[in-house]
Amino acid sequence: MLVLSRKKGESIIIQDHIEVTVLEVDGDTVRIGISAPKHVDIFRKELYVSIQEANRESATPSVPEVAALMELLREEKDRKK
CATH class of the missing domain: 1.20.5 (Single alpha-helices involved in coiled-coils or other helix-helix interfaces)
Structure with a gap:
């Protein structure tokens, strides 16, 4: 497992097509946004x-x-x- 540290507003890219962005951190809860092609099920x-x-x-x-x-x-x- 790859473990990364990201701050609010920072992203990671997976295979050129999927972007995961940290939107908000509130205590133990982290809201993330995922941008991916429509054919990718999430x-x-x-x-x-x-x-x-x-x-x-x-x-x-x-x-x-x-x-x-x-x-x-x-x-x-x-x-x-």
């Missing part, structure tokens, strides 16, 4: 983690869903006999 980490967990859950079928699907396939196979 998320707060807690939201990003939540999205990733939801994606994993939706991509993993539950056991009852798999069992129901298997039953439907058996029924269809029996019906075709």
Whole structure:
């Protein structure tokens, strides 16, 4: 991890296209501004983690869903006999 010190109004540049600027420092809270191309998604980490967990859950079928699907396939196979 790269650790930098920046003051209010100072920025960092990431790969020529993303600029992160310190807008305000108030106690333990730092407000930052991010300028990036529209195709770059920017998320707060807690939201990003939540999205990733939801994606994993939706991509993993539950056991009852798999069992129901298997039953439907058996029924269809029996019906075709």
